[in-house]
Amino acid sequence: MNFRIVRLTFLVVIVLLLPVLCIAQNYFNKELYALRITDPPKIDGVLDEKAWSAVECVATNFIQRSPKPGTPASQKTEVKILYDNVSVYVGATLYDVSKDSILKEFTRRDDFGYADAFTVYFDTYDDDLNAFEFSVSAAGVQVDTRRTPVGDDRSWNAGWLSAVTIDERNWYVEMEIPFSALRFPKTPIQYWGLNFNRKIRRKNESDYWNEINPQKNGFINQFGRLSGILNVKSPVRLSVSPYISSYYNRYSGDAETPAYAGNRIKGGMDLRYGINDAFTLDMILVPDFGQVISDNKVLNLSPFEVQYNENRQFFKEGTELFDKGGYFYSRRIGGKPLHYNDVDDLINEKDEIISNPTESSLINATKISGRTRGGLGIGVLNAITSATYATVRDEAGETYELQTSPFSNYNVLALDQNLKNNSFVSLVNTSVIRKGEDYDANLTAGSAKFQLLRNQYTLNARGAVSQQYGIEGDNLFGYMTSISFAKTAGNFRSYLSYYMENDTYDPNDLGFIRGNNEVRTSGGIGYNIYQPFWKLLSFSSDLRLNYRRLYKPSTYTGTEIEAEVEGTFKNFFYLFLGMESSPTKMYDYFEPRVAGRYFVRDKYNQWRMYIHTDNRNRLALGSYIVYRNYDVRSRENISLGLNPRFRVNNRLSFSGSINFSNARNNVGFTDKTDEVITFGLRNIQTVNNIFNTKFTFNNKMDLSFRMRHYWSEADYKDYFTLGEEGDLLDSDYNENADRNYNAFNIDMVYTYTFAPASEISVVWKNSVNSDEDFLRENYFKNVDQVLNSPQQNSISIRLLYFLDYSMLTKKLKQNASEEKLYTTL
Numbered sequence: 099m100n101f102r103i104v105r106l107t108f109l110v111v112i113v114l115l116l117p118v119l120c121i122a123q124n125y126f127n128k129e130l131y132a133l134r135i136t137d138p139p140k141i142d143g144v145l146d147e148k149a150w151s152a153v154e155c156v157a158t159n160f161i162q163r164s165p166k167p168g169t170p171a172s173q174k175t176e177v178k179i180l181y182d183n184v185s186v187y188v189g190a191t192l193y194d195v196s197k198d199s200i201l202k203e204f205t206r207r208d209d210f211g212y213a214d215a216f217t218v219y220f221d222t223y224d225d226d227l228n229a230f231e232f233s234v235s236a237a238g239v240q241v242d243t244r245r246t247p248v249g250d251d252r253s254w255n256a257g258w259l260s261a262v263t264i265d266e267r268n269w270y271v272e273m274e275i276p277f278s279a280l281r282f283p284k285t286p287i288q289y290w291g292l293n294f295n296r297k298i299r300r301k302n303e304s305d306y307w308n309e310i311n312p313q314k315n316g317f318i319n320q321f322g323r324l325s326g327i328l329n330v331k332s333p334v335r336l337s338v339s340p341y342i343s344s345y346y347n348r349y350s351g352d353a354e355t356p357a358y359a360g361n362r363i364k365g366g367m368d369l370r371y372g373i374n375d376a377f378t379l380d381m382i383l384v385p386d387f388g389q390v391i392s393d394n395k396v397l398n399l400s401p402f403e404v405q406y407n408e409n410r411q412f413f414k415e416g417t418e419l420f421d422k423g424g425y426f427y428s429r430r431i432g433g434k435p436l437h438y439n440d441v442d443d444l445i446n447e448k449d450e451i452i453s454n455p456t457e458s459s460l461i462n463a464t465k466i467s468g469r470t471r472g473g474l475g476i477g478v479l480n481a482i483t484s485a486t487y488a489t490v491r492d493e494a495g496e497t498y499e500l501q502t503s504p505f506s507n508y509n510v511l512a513l514d515q516n517l518k519n520n521s522f523v524s525l526v527n528t529s530v531i532r533k534g535e536d537y538d539a540n541l542t543a544g545s546a547k548f549q550l551l552r553n554q555y556t557l558n559a560r561g562a563v564s565q566q567y568g569i570e571g572d573n574l575f576g577y578m579t580s581i582s583f584a585k586t587a588g589n590f591r592s593y594l595s596y597y598m599e600n601d602t603y604d605p606n607d608l609g610f611i612r613g614n615n616e617v618r619t620s621g622g623i624g625y626n627i628y629q630p631f632w633k634l635l636s637f638s639s640d641l642r643l644n645y646r647r648l649y650k651p652s653t654y655t656g657t658e659i660e661a662e663v664e665g666t667f668k669n670f671f672y673l674f675l676g677m678e679s680s681p682t683k684m685y686d687y688f689e690p691r692v693a694g695r696y697f698v699r700d701k702y703n704q705w706r707m708y709i710h711t712d713n714r715n716r717l718a719l720g721s722y723i724v725y726r727n728y729d730v731r732s733r734e735n736i737s738l739g740l741n742p743r744f745r746v747n748n749r750l751s752f753s754g755s756i757n758f759s760n761a762r763n764n765v766g767f768t769d770k771t772d773e774v775i776t777f778g779l780r781n782i783q784t785v786n787n788i789f790n791t792k793f794t795f796n797n798k799m800d801l802s803f804r805m806r807h808y809w810s811e812a813d814y815k816d817y818f819t820l821g822e823e824g825d826l827l828d829s830d831y832n833e834n835a836d837r838n839y840n841a842f843n844i845d846m847v848y849t850y851t852f853a854p855a856s857e858i859s860v861v862w863k864n865s866v867n868s869d870e871d872f873l874r875e876n877y878f879k880n881v882d883q884v885l886n887s888p889q890q891n892s893i894s895i896r897l898l899y900f901l902d903y904s905m906l907t908k909k910l911k912q913n914a915s916e917e918k919l920y921t922t923l
Contacts, residue, residue, distance in 0.1 A: 128308040128322030130292055131155035132179040138187065139180070141272045143263035145189045153178040157294060160305040165635045167312055167628050171305035175296050181327055188218050188273040192296060197264050201299045202236035203748045204794035206802065207851060208252055212745055213237050214299050216271045219245070219321060221291025222282040225473055225516045226319035229291065230280055234271050237748070238262040238797040245318060246418035247522065247547070253414035257337065257854040257902045278335045278902055283471040284375040292324035302670055302714060312628045315553045315586040319520045335372025336903040339855070341365065343386050343896040352888040368412070377468030377476070382412045385460050388894055389861045397810035397839035399766055399782070401688045402612035412463060419467050419477035419512040422524040423545035423560050426510055427610035432460040435486045435503030436536060444500055445490050454488040458503050473516030481508045485533075505533040508608060519549040528608040537568040539607035556586045564605050576603030576614065594621040601650045613688050617647040630668065637665040648687055656684035674708035689767050690775050690820055697777070698824035700729040716745045733763040750793050757786040765826070768817060768835045775820040776831045784810040785877060798851045805844050809880055811873055812837040838873050840884045842866040855900035863892045
């Protein structure tokens with residue numbers, strides 16, 4: 099048999115059947131065929147090249163996900179895919195009724211704003227768990243995201259090209275996504291999960307090529323398939339992002355700390371290198387995080403640490419492997435020094451603290467991550483911080499230093515194996531190794547998720563052991579475990595879970611928990627309606643029961659019952675109603691801050707309501723009210739909030755939030771001396787206001803302004819001694835525990851993206867933090883005091899340039915080809 103004739107016949111049959119198969123895929127199996135080309139199209143938003151005309155396999159017949167799931171899209175969409183040895187190209191024609199109907203608010207990168215948008219998703223390993231997402235709004239703004247089982251990573255930025263054009267009725271998108279921006283298996287034939295999404299904002303409509311059914315569990319597992327990509331190799335994935343920053347810092351000074359001003363210049367580089375087709379090395383050399391947004395600091399009267407968001411790009415991007423199970427809290431790296439709070443106890447009474455840095459200095463950080471063809475994800479992260487010192491002046495005027503944190507090495511190892519049916523098992527190990535006498539720490543944890551009975555049910559299991567070495571000559575060992583089983587598809591949903599952590603479990607050297615020594619059992623049921631009915635577009639309800647005990651000693655601590663309903667009306671008005679109740683007294687073993695002691699809290703009832711108007715309007719409002727009352731007369735909490743947003747035009751918008759809360763006759767920990775624990779009766783009043791405005795010049799240049807003022811005061815009325823039975827007894831405590839805390843921040847940012855993933859940014863940051871032990875007469879006098887307090891100002895300019903080896907090589911080849919053609923002519 100002549101195999102060449104057989105192969106030729108087979109190819110002819112495929113070519114002849116290709117139009118039929120492409121028509122069929124839009125109604126049945128949703129498989130799209132990519133066409134290989136040798137002459138790439140110009141990315142200008144005009145689909146006039148011959149390559150686009152040659153494509154016979156077109157993705158169309160989109161299906162609504164909202165507002166009417168399962169129905170045909172209101173407007174036609176057509177998408178084609180090309181590829182060559184360097185990139186994959188996406189061309190989309192988005193039909194509409196008029197160019198005036200196409201909404202196109204200009205925003206900064208990674209923000210759709212109020213604009214129509216088109217998105218392509220690639221599940222390059224076809225594992226139903228991970229995907230690359232590339233989006234372009236009708237204003238030409240790019241958004242790229244990594245979708246993972248632990249959440250969406252919008253901080254991930256890739257270097258890719260896109261262009262948008264709009265004619266009298268329709269709009270068009272062209273994308274070039276280089277293979278260097280993707281990871282895919284080393285096989286001659288590629289099969290990728292694929293989906294497209296179109297957002298029609300004036301209708302609040304979201305359409306997908308392959309239907310996304312809200313009654314099914316999961317998102318990526320509902321993709322179609324991309325075939326036809328043959329014999330492509332992962333290119334040399336090398337990109338560097340050198341930066342240079344210049345800072346000017348000024349502190350206005352006060353009676354204790356003199357004013358100062360200074361400037362500095364920093365330079366460094368981010369490097370990304372593809373070790374092979376699957377694994378990537380990321381390094382940050384001489385990091386600079388001076389331009390990240392300010393933390394939302396608060397007055398913390400609770401026994402638990404405040405958890406802040408990660409705003410540093412390196413630790414936000416591509417850390418999904420390390421965060422499996424929630425054991426990695428990246429803010430520990432370069433965070434508060436280990437002995438920051440011990441300085442007062444280590445110095446003499448007449449010594450004065452000159453400086454006590456709140457952050458350790460990060461020297462460098464490295465991560466290696468990727469996933470093999472067999473679905474095994476491997477991640478390694480290492481970071482090093484230098485020793486940190488507090489500066490103290492003694493009674494004689496001499497200064498000396500106290501080490502608040504030693505030289506430290508942070509490590510994370512993650513292994514994650516994908517399984518069938520959108521399931522996985524993973525193993526994570528974290529360790530902190532400190533130089534000198536300070537203790538070291540280690541945590542090993544496993545997580546598993548199994549999708550059962552055609553993705554209708556989900557079984558989750560977690561377990562971890564923590565170890566701390568060298569604490570007072572001993573080793574501390576702890577453990578936790580949790581398991582849950584849930585029905586996660588269909589209209590009716592339910593779950594049952596169990597969580598336990600023993601009294602010595604402590605992952606907080608590189609993880610985060612608020613408190614250990616807890617056992618929680620919870621369950622819930624819910625019913626969701628996804629299709630429009632009556633006056634509603636969608637509706638959901640939940641009923642939950644939480645039962646809590648202490649691990650050691652095994653004793654009851656509390657029960658909560660929660661009920662919630664929410665719905666979106668056909669005019670896109672959103673309403674949420676919730677109720678929470680504690681039918682029994684609660685036994686709080688955390689508030690006293692002494693092991694074995696507890697405080698008896700009263701039963702309570704709480705009601706919540708959230709409302710949001712149609713976000714299609716130029717003026718949109720969100721508001722909420724939360725009210726809680728206790729068995730004890732006159733003890734109550736109320737919180738109110740208003741979140742307005744006003745879109746002036748496609749370039750200028752304003753938004754903000756106004757939040758007020760008042761806890762009347764609140765009772766909580768105040769002080770402890772020896773065996774005496776003092777509680778205080780207090781009124782806690784908090785105002786938190788945020789104002790945002792942004793002006794976008796075009797899809798490459800924008801200016802944003804954010805101002806936040808947080809004010810909280812605790813006005814103590816009386817003091818008590820905590821009794822052995824958790825009750826409150828008379829006290830002769832006569833100290834002043836009043837608190838008046840203010841945090842005022844301004845973050846103003848100008849950004850110009852002059853090339854893919856390359857930008858110039860200018861940032862002005864202003865901050866005021868004050869913590870007083872006396873109260874102001876009213877809010878406005880407090881604001882006046884804040885504005886006249888010592889201020890920290892910083893102005894910085896940063897230039898970041900992204901260099902991608904494969905795109906640079908392609909550009910050089912194109913230039914050489916054009917030069918050769920010009921010479922020939």
